[in-house]
Amino acid sequence: MLLSGSEIVMECLLREGVDVIFGYPGGAILPTYDAMTKYPQIHHVLVRHEQGASHMADGYARATGRVGVCIATSGPGATNLVTGLATAMMDSVPIVAITGQVPRAAIGTDAFQETDVTGVTIPVTKHNYLISDIHELAYCIKEAFYIARTGRPGPVLIDIPKDVQNEKIEFVYPEGEIRLPGYRPPTAANESDVFAARELINKAQRPIILAGHGIIMSGAVQELRELSERAQIPVSLTLLGKGAMPEDHPLCIGMMGMHGNAASNHAIQESDLIIALGMRFDDRVTGNLKTYAPHAKKIHVDIDPSELNKNVKVDVGIAGDLRTVIAQILPGVEGNTHPDWLNRIRDWQEDSSERDILYNYEGNTLIAAQVINDLWKYTNGEAITVTDVGQHQMIEAQYYPHRRPATLLTSGGLGTMGFGFPAAIGAKFGRPDEPVWAIVGDGGFQMTMCEMATAVQENVDVKIAIINNGFLGMVRQWQEFFYEERYHATPMVNPDFCKLAEAFGMPSMRVTSRDQIQGAVEFANSHKGPVLIEFVVEKEEIVYPMVPAGADLDKMIRRPKKGEKQS
């Protein structure tokens, strides 16, 4: 079959099972856009900014576990993808990005819309390709998908010069196995490490499991639960680990870290064994490394060997696939109860409840915690929520308990404002039968709100909840705590979001008091298609608890109990 490079691209996408791609056309990618017309099985979503395309591919991938695909032209089209690639890189999300490049003869001449895209994206991709020979094209695309989804997943970029897209060759799809001598992701653990891990688990008096994104990505939810239940080991979650264990499970003690549950942070600091599964000891979860979990032996299982001993020195480091490794460890794990330890954790949890703003709030303005908690209630806790970055993100993590994996999608590692709304669009394409809510702040939403046009054009059934406090809230919180309340460049004069939605052709509603929330959710659900709900909330709310950057993990700034003064 004589096919052009563009047609080969489409053929390869078909064979990878791609059903939707997110992109934006332009000169150097036009041949591929033309070839798309012959492949109606692959739906193309026209975004309004390429950053949106990369976040949509990311949201699609996080929601489905499949590889998300985005496509853009050379130069500015490709550089606009970079934030999305970096976001996916930090959170290990499988994406394949296809970019057009100027014709081979023009490379290096500063041609119109030429950028060294493979050069620019080396640090923010797992791997990338510049296709210099059409004969390599199909093989490279196949490799790209394979690399993106295996081992520690990540984004892979393929840069295709325009003349390669136009060139024609006799096409034979490379059916065989991928041969990459330098790419051998680890799978199982060796027996001595399994034995050592088991010994530590069986001996521990105050063990704690730290479960991260890896549990969800490797499909180890059942194995994690079995390990936790058999030895009665409490499970603390990272932000991206939310959903790895049902949060209403008695052994799940919630999120750890800077804005985590105080009980989790105290438990980590007093534990005698940390079992870290598919998490990477980010500075936002460890606080001060010198004083981190000082009494604990540490077991660390991660698919990426370079994560072992990177931030925290561990006693047993296992590079392997979590599902496989936990299943290897499980058989020798003895039943246990740890009653004193679990009681101690319960005491910390009770203390936190007494400080909970949901029950202590005396003001009459709406607060974000109420909004999120009511959203949880009226979506039966079953929605896929996609957040942006900032206070609303942390409040989502605290007040929207998740029961299932891959139901909270959020930019954890890179903390990309503007991620939430486009990622929610991508998630809805991946899981069309489930309710998807984009929970965003007024700041982050404005970074990518042009995608409202995309949502309307595609009639994507995504509900947008803007938590509008008229501030860049998290930055304002830092300014309040650490910069003597100099609120510089954080107050925002915002557009009328409801009118804006109307202008884009989207139904909208403004909510200013708690008794309107249920009605707003019903309103949103009554429209099949995108709906925007603006929640006008208290301007100067603070997310508690807070571990100041670099402080010891249990030295948290806490919300005072009722009748107590802030210390």
Add this chain to the structure above:
Amino acid sequence: MNNNNPSKQVVVALVENKPGVLNRVASLFRRRNYNVDSLTVGRTHKRHVSRMTIVVDVARTDVRQIVANLYKLVNVIDVKALTGEPHVSRDLALIKVRTDDVESRNAVTEVCDRYPARIVDIGTKYAIVEITAQEDLVEHLIDELRPIGIVELVRTGVVAMGRGVRILDTDYEPVNHHQTTGDLERYGV
């Protein structure tokens, strides 16, 4: 002849001989803030394989982290830290020194006699000294030539190889994309 500077460690990597691989390695070192003393790269007896020797200052960087991160690069076929096992390491330097009077000419000759060094070019004003030796010997020679008057100096950086039966090699052969239609068994068709 092991390198006896404990803060220096030698890492050897076999990489695909493709454009851009050196860029990937350099980018890795820069973004991870690794402190690299020297990095050399050259072809091997296998057409598609190049070999890098990287000398790392481990006072600031954990060598295991470097190995693990290098290994994550798809184009890096194999990596090994040579430190802790017997190996041979060599650095080559060309040193141009002042020889514009009898004392300096004699001094250069005398110094070179005491090192595995030789004079490869000599004129009325300058001579070029060549030395191929372990890195610390090269350093010593440079220190001795410095008072005579070094005007130009170039070094290759260290190359290294494990001794005896320790063989770092690969059977790597790239897929021949041009034979897509002729050589189908490569693809398992």
